[in-house]
Amino acid sequence: MSAYDPKKIEPKWQKEWEQAGLYHAEDSSSKPKYYTLIEFPYPSGDGLHVGHPRPYIGLDIVSRKRRMEGFNVLYPIGWDAFGLPTENYALKTGKDPRIVTKENTDTFRRQIQSLGISFDWSREINTTDPEYYKWTQWLFLKFLERGLAYKAKMPINWCPKDKIGLANEEVVDGKCERCGTEVEKRERKQWMLAITKYADRLADDLDTVDYPERVKIQQRNWIGRSEGALIKFDDIEIFTTRPDTIRGATFIVMSGKEDKFTGRYVINPATREKIPVWEAEYVMADYGTGAIMGVPADDERDRIFAEKHHLPIVENYTKAEFEDYGKKVAKYKLRDWVFSRQRYWGEPIPVVHCGKCGIVPVPESELPVKLPEIKNYQPTETGESPLANISGWVNTICPKCGGKAKRETDVMPNWAGSSWYFYRYCDPHNDKQFASLEKLKYWMTPVRQSGGGVDWYNGGMEHTVLHLLYSRFWNKFLFDLGLVPTSEPYKKRTSHGLILAEGGEKMSKSKGNVINPDSIVERFGADTLRVYEMFMGPFEQAIAWSESSLVGPRRFLEKVWKLAGKGQTLNIDSQGLTLMHQTIKKVSEDIEAMRFNTAVSTLMIFVNELDKREEISQKEFEILLLLLAPFAPHITEELWSTLGVSQNSIHTEKWPKYDESKLIADEVTIVIQVNGKVRGKFVASANITKEKIIKAAQEVPEIQKWLVDKNIKKSICVPGKLVNFVTS
């Protein structure tokens, strides 16, 4: 038998799978559907690093298992390619961002394809493709049409030296990242999306989805709903979440720069007493009404304030019914979404400004409003987008009156394209609609459980607030218009941990510690990289890369390869049978719970056991290959093809089932404890009774010295596991 050579078999099978269309999702099928989704990458100029594939491999394993379980699986990929780094690169080099994006996506595609991820490449999308952003613009017009997109004055970060607006990310310690100048706030009219209109539903509907609890908590905290009451103390209206404590209110505090008494008094409507009005820093101007009632007996901060300034504290007051004094309201931390950027590399906002007609949407027939090709990507000195310099593009005619008009020069934030990309995957080549309702219904309507949307969405913890919330908001809006079939976009959400550099630091080009998967594939093979990334630690935890640990998974695959050359037998003894069924059960369950690390170790134990034997049965080897196939798709396909049991790809074979009755071993080891300490053990048949265990345990020679001259006060017995003698 030849040696295991991943360089020979991996490209061969990748080509074959692609030609056979093995991973193409079918838009109609007699099989039940399953939609697995990873966050589509931003194709940065740094190329792929070994952290990128971790989530792709994780959901690839789930997707491959689902196919083997008989599902019609949609596992797509694309590129979230608008955004700052590419634009800044263009600014520096003068290179067209389209070219840069093309180069970067070509690199990413080649690298991802070398890993054998079962993406359906026929559905690849790119947010910077006019055929794609046409629909991003169309969706924006829907928001405009329904009054949810509006213009408002909002502050932006302004660098007075560079004369450009800065993203938060470009402001470091209040200074411009490039030149170090102190950043100023400047008011600008900005496009806004009214996400706050959906605040209640975004919070409430978290109860209907399967997200990790900490993700739900973060979303709820971000929305920040608090229910309370508005109460008037004369002309000052305050907001409180504890209106029942009003009889304990002995002062009013308004937002201010420092603690000071205003000289004013107002009447507490509950007690009819005159109370002082103060100003203090601890009251926030933009939350609630910017004023609170001070209840020092009930609120810690109010008490500290009262003690500091010798204000009265009333301890024993009676609870009030707030309806008598105020009205019930809910307040939110969530603010409307600033939706415009004064930049180039984004989707143009498809409206024109007409002197006569005002803001006029670009008609659907004229979409997409294409980004013009330009030479200079520098924003204008007035803070407008570089697009404002292209007079041939800016000057247009009003679609309504035919008079002279100017195009909007702001573009959308890069959250826009990622707020709806998962619909496009369902119908990626549709030139009539962003996606047909029929196809959305097929892919996003639940098959078995309640709740709808993408069946399983995995992403990074860094996106659990903004991206998740924004896309849920778009989904709810489109659901209300009857354009999408479910009120929530994702049924189940999980997250993965970062892969850090060997020293535990984040990988970045600037630190020079980026590990490129190409070199790993070259030296160890894609299957080894895949198994290693799954084996290295818990999937949802951040973990440091370790070059020296890669040999473990490689040795494991070598062992699997060698098993194919072992002598064969038809017999499996009962111990072997038990191990095989236990392995099926454990690997199946671990994949569902994303415990990939223990799934791999279970497979290693199985392989070690088979490796010890002179002969193995074909059945055991088949089961091993089937269970390993989602983790290491190339080596298993190669070995499967030489086995000759089937003409099919292993990836379309049936996922093994375990037999409940075979899980329990005939014999078990019973641990003997004396006063809670392990003193010995013995082997007994699995169905031995308690009485027999206790009797047999006392007869074990090494136990007797611990029992001599002692009275056994109590014997505790866990059948099949343990016995504990408590002595006096």
Add this chain to the structure above:
RNA sequence: GCUCGAGUGGCGGAAUUGGUAUACGCGCAACACUUAAAAUGUUGUGACCGCAAGGUCAUGUGAGUUCGAUUCUCACCUCGAGCACCA
């Protein structure tokens, strides 16, 4: 400051309806094969005491509950993530 996580061998980690702590892997050591090395294989590998048999200690620290605690309760320490005075 608040909230949520997490602390287990030399290293990554495993084990929870409370029941053999350290699975699996890396590393290390010895041996086999080899002229030699690599690769591979075999054996060993928590700490301490002991010639050995064996014993004692050990899951961040200290208490508690229990026949029995990595797992449950309380207090504290350290690290990480998120949020910024949210009434």
